Amino acid sequence: MSRWASDDDGNRRQMNARAKSSAPSSAFLELSQLLTGETELDRKLAAQYHDRLNAVYSSQLEKLVTAFSSTRDGGDRGSRLKERLDADQEAARAARETIAIWFTSQFTLPDGRTSAGTAEEWKSALLWKVIDAPAPAAAPGEYGYWAEKPGRHRPGEE
Numbered sequence: 001m002s003r004w005a006s007d008d009d010g011n012r013r014q015m016n017a018r019a020k021s022s023a024p025s026s027a028f029l030e031l032s033q034l035l036t037g038e039t040e041l042d043r044k045l046a047a048q049y050h051d052r053l054n055a056v057y058s059s060q061l062e063k064l065v066t067a068f069s070s071t072r073d074g075g076d077r078g079s080r081l082k083e084r085l086d087a088d089q090e091a092a093r094a095a096r097e098t099i100a101i102w103f104t105s106q107f108t109l110p111d112g113r114t115s116a117g118t119a120e121e122w123k124s125a126l127l128w129k130v131i132d133a134p135a136p137a138a139a140p141g142e143y144g145y146w147a148e149k150p151g152r153h154r155p156g157e158e
Helices: 011-021 026-036 043-056 058-069 077-087 089-104 119-124 126-130
Strands: none
Touching: 026 043, 026 058, 026 077, 026 089, 043 058, 043 089, 043 119, 058 077, 058 089, 077 089, 089 126
């Protein structure tokens, strides 16, 4: 199945064209770091996620990035962004979908269908890091990895 949802009237072409016309900004990566609580996010993945979201939620994503950019001066950016999202449901929707795509590699389309990511995006989803488990249907190591007792490495442990 294509990573882009489509229907018979050619919406896939429109979605792909919109995605290619908008280059992801560093603001999207910074915004993603704030929304996910993760400081180490992959730039290439950020570009892929931005493109996928922008193809479907272009105006909402623009509102979200603008709201985020307006929180630069002083104070708690998260609290100030929340205030702006409480006042703008379209930007809030884009924020929810941004969080969803980072944690699961998929997001919900306006019609309720799911837009799934690639296999590589699936394996890179933050969910697996949070629950300390390999992505289902994705081998976590080389052939025979199961013969060794798994090590439990937690952030901050040496």
